[in-house]
Amino acid sequence: MTDTVVSDPGLLDRSGGQRLGDQLVARFTERIEARVLRAGMRLPSIRACADELGVARATVVEAYDRLVAAGLVESRRGSGFYVAAPGEPATPALRAAAAAAPRVDTSWLLRNMLSPGDVKFAPGGGFLPAALLDGELIASALRSVARQAPALLLTQGRPEGYAPLREQLALHLAGSGIGAEPERILTTAGVTQALDLVIQTFVAPGDAVLVEDPAWFVLFARLAYAGATIVPVPRLADGPDLVALERLCTEHRPRLFVMTAVCQNPTGSMLSLARAHELLVLAGRHGLRIVEDDIYGDFAAPASGRGVRLASLDQLRSVIYCGGFSKTLAPNLRVGYVAADDDTVAALVERKTLCAIANPELPERVLYKVLSEGRYRKHVERLRGKVDGARERAARALEKVGLRLPAVPEAGHFLWADAGTETRPLAAEARRDGILLAPGALFNPTQAPSSFLRFNAASSEAPELLRWLARALDRR
Amino acid sequence: MTDTVVSDPGLLDRSGGQRLGDQLVARFTERIEARVLRAGMRLPSIRACADELGVARATVVEAYDRLVAAGLVESRRGSGFYVAAPGEPATPALRAAAAAAPRVDTSWLLRNMLSPGDVKFAPGGGFLPAALLDGELIASALRSVARQAPALLLTQGRPEGYAPLREQLALHLAGSGIGAEPERILTTAGVTQALDLVIQTFVAPGDAVLVEDPAWFVLFARLAYAGATIVPVPRLADGPDLVALERLCTEHRPRLFVMTAVCQNPTGSMLSLARAHELLVLAGRHGLRIVEDDIYGDFAAPASGRGVRLASLDQLRSVIYCGGFSKTLAPNLRVGYVAADDDTVAALVERKTLCAIANPELPERVLYKVLSEGRYRKHVERLRGKVDGARERAARALEKVGLRLPAVPEAGHFLWADAGTETRPLAAEARRDGILLAPGALFNPTQAPSSFLRFNAASSEAPELLRWLARALDRR
Numbered sequence A, B: 001m002t003d004t005v006v007s008d009p010g011l012l013d014r015s016g017g018q019r020l021g022d023q024l025v026a027r028f029t030e031r032i033e034a035r036v037l038r039a040g041m042r043l044p045s046i047r048a049c050a051d052e053l054g055v056a057r058a059t060v061v062e063a064y065d066r067l068v069a070a071g072l073v074e075s076r077r078g079s080g081f082y083v084a085a086p087g088e089p090a091t092p093a094l095r096a097a098a099a100a101a102p103r104v105d106t107s108w109l110l111r112n113m114l115s116p117g118d119v120k121f122a123p124g125g126g127f128l129p130a131a132l133l134d135g136e137l138i139a140s141a142l143r144s145v146a147r148q149a150p151a152l153l154l155t156q157g158r159p160e161g162y163a164p165l166r167e168q169l170a171l172h173l174a175g176s177g178i179g180a181e182p183e184r185i186l187t188t189a190g191v192t193q194a195l196d197l198v199i200q201t202f203v204a205p206g207d208a209v210l211v212e213d214p215a216w217f218v219l220f221a222r223l224a225y226a227g228a229t230i231v232p233v234p235r236l237a238d239g240p241d242l243v244a245l246e247r248l249c250t251e252h253r254p255r256l257f258v259m260t261a262v263c264q265n266p267t268g269s270m271l272s273l274a275r276a277h278e279l280l281v282l283a284g285r286h287g288l289r290i291v292e293d294d295i296y297g298d299f300a301a302p303a304s305g306r307g308v309r310l311a312s313l314d315q316l317r318s319v320i321y322c323g324g325f326s327k328t329l330a331p332n333l334r335v336g337y338v339a340a341d342d343d344t345v346a347a348l349v350e351r352k353t354l355c356a357i358a359n360p361e362l363p364e365r366v367l368y369k370v371l372s373e374g375r376y377r378k379h380v381e382r383l384r385g386k387v388d389g390a391r392e393r394a395a396r397a398l399e400k401v402g403l404r405l406p407a408v409p410e411a412g413h414f415l416w417a418d419a420g421t422e423t424r425p426l427a428a429e430a431r432r433d434g435i436l437l438a439p440g441a442l443f444n445p446t447q448a449p450s451s452f453l454r455f456n457a458a459s460s461e462a463p464e465l466l467r468w469l470a471r472a473l474d475r476r
Helices: A020-033 A046-053 A057-069 A092-099 A107-114 A135-148 A163-175 A190-202 A217-225 A242-252 A273-286 A310-314 A342-355 A361-372 A375-400 A423-432 A463-474 B020-033 B046-053 B057-069 B092-099 B107-114 B135-148 B163-175 B190-202 B217-225 B242-252 B273-286 B310-314 B342-355 B361-372 B375-400 B423-432 B463-474
Strands: A073-076 A080-083 A185-188 A208-213 A229-236 A256-259 A289-293 A320-324 A336-339 A414-418 A452-456 B073-076 B080-083 B185-188 B208-213 B229-236 B256-259 B289-293 B320-324 B336-339 B414-418 B452-456
Touching: A020 A057, A046 A057, A057 A073, A057 A080, A135 A361, A135 A375, A135 B135, A163 A185, A163 A320, A163 A336, A163 A361, A185 A190, A185 A342, A190 A217, A190 A256, A190 A289, A190 A320, A190 A336, A190 A342, A190 B342, A208 A217, A208 A242, A217 A229, A217 B342, A229 A242, A242 A273, A273 A289, A273 A310, A289 A310, A336 A342, A342 B190, A342 B217, A361 A375, A361 B361, A375 A414, A375 A463, A423 A452, A423 A463, B020 B057, B046 B057, B057 B073, B057 B080, B135 B361, B135 B375, B163 B185, B163 B320, B163 B336, B163 B361, B185 B190, B185 B342, B190 B217, B190 B256, B190 B289, B190 B320, B190 B336, B190 B342, B208 B217, B208 B242, B217 B229, B229 B242, B242 B273, B273 B289, B273 B310, B289 B310, B336 B342, B361 B375, B375 B414, B375 B463, B423 B452, B423 B463
Parallel strands: A208 A229, A208 A256, A256 A289, A289 A320, B208 B229, B208 B256, B256 B289, B289 B320
Antiparallel strands: A073 A080, A185 A336, A320 A336, A414 A452, B073 B080, B185 B336, B320 B336, B414 B452
């Protein structure tokens, strides 16, 4: 399997400071070494590359020849140019694995987004900064668990999760109007493992799976690994485009629709009550199961009327609900959960047992303590106030530097802002200056160019950062 | 996809106390409800079932009709009898998922093995009992980490793992003669996630993967989920059968061979130095990568000359080495690791990032503390003494009750004992009396009947258990 590389014209400097051929070689080398371009991928044809970048064909020929000479690219007679397998291990198995890499290769972007290393500002990051969270809340719970249950690491735990925690999670869900007995709740290592288990259990290679466009890019990569056909459904201001959804259901007969109702990533938008109802009726008609990723749900106060969860209408009849605490409590606690009907939970417990023989009871006991003492509820109330304030301030500040916000969300820390220019080159420029931006293309299932950026309101108020944005946008 | 159910004649009681038809209905109902028989699986034909169980065809017809009437089984014209999808959610997606279940359905056995619940004795369990481990060692490290790094749960961590721990792991590997810079080590949530990541990253559906026969049954289930073709290689007393291996390499062109050199599960046997060398040469000739699961390696003292790891010969050129601490330190610490060449580690870090956005730094810091203070080394030395003693005592005791041990391993807690009779019925009988036995069929890639049992020497010395075994074996 091969994949044609999309060239990125934004990366060429036409000021004449550096030869275009040299730039081409440098750019391809960088991307091959960073594994954005992976072994077995096909480079664009010479003509396509020349046309797309607006350079002479001779320039491309020269660049490709130099890449072949450097051993980075191989020419296959009659078929074109391909990224060569790295010299070192290069067993047939590894070579084949590289060639079979998913078509949505977000891994390089992912690594850069999720382990940014030495950045000064991370307005593109997804987690709240530690300063907004309550370190002492979680640390005191941890100390207390460490004192009270010294032998807890010596036991295997139950595959479905720590029983007292499942009871607390049932109460927590009841607070959002979702009725789920503890038996219908399965703990996981973060919402990430929750979604991973659901995909591994219910998605077979070739299955069509619906996702929102835009949505969280790790989801696309995970689905690609599972061999799913990713079918995007446009996300509108109040939820998925149901006309498109109906058509896509008929056309693709998808098994699952993975979506977020409350504080959707990256738009921050909310599913309306009317659309939620209509969506569930439509899903019922097409035998479509909805996987609700509610990791941001607690940013919307249950009593505020903001944020309708699908599971609170459907009551887990066909919705598979995934939640967690990485955004609101502690990124590294790594406790999430799935709530679903009995059969789904049984199937997921099976799969979970294969992935993780023992259930990690330490973080589950820490979370149990925080939930059962009512400290999570109070913490989240305070946190909402801080996030709401940051969101309003950041929205104003970003508009001031020249970004356009189609809407300011009612809750949560995400702002979806239009820069009026393709944002990947902007993000590349920012990265060189120690700033992590999240360009819109990351959130598109095919990584199509986008003029949007996702901002984390809690990390977007620094004057130096805002000055940088103002200057960068001004130049475009 | 369907699967023919293997009947189990051992389960029928021919004393006349209960009608055979009633027994058949009861047995099938139990197994369907316990999901041993899953939706979409085909029941044996009436003739096959009657012949196999030695009952009249009319008895089988009657039993099947009653199961159909109960809604547990459906009759498909011209095709036979199939386990019906459970009534409740039964969306097409779930139904299809159930039908697409892997052919090696170890999940029920797995759940029973790994979450045994209310057993009195667990000689079939794989972990050491808590009494043999050092609860205070791990608890004091945990308390110290909780005090010293209160904010550690608020950070994302690095996807490749906690850096100081990777340095300690490099030193630990050096102690076994394996040279691995910290950059070539990736931490995981136990050796289980290590193997899972390797399989997810390097095994595509349809790939042939070699396993040992017998071996650890969770591995078969995991490979089945990945869509691999499982190719068994007989395990001999001093390692895999290399004549068979050579033939299977030519025939199936496998990508990977997942195996254990030291204290192999379930046989406890050791790879000899000569066979290790020959195996690596053979693997090199066939472009076969070896995944070495060394979870039991620390049971063999490095200086004793017992236990040769493949990685200490190959130095991670083509071997992918997986290790962990669940067996020797604490089952629920959940820290394992992979050591491999740079490209393999890079590919695994990518896949890990998709599975677990944040790296769980809490248990990694706990392990770091135990390793860096030299306390693990001392603990394992003591533990080896205890395990060696238990193994010798248990071996004698098991032989006394009528089991035959072809060999007593040189290290580790596993004993592989021949009961002289098919052990699944024996295990079923034991389970009813609150005893967890591990029947040999569990360790066979096709779950073929076996007269062997795997014993955990550290859980096999109770007089009441030994009396039960003596009685049960005496009756057969």
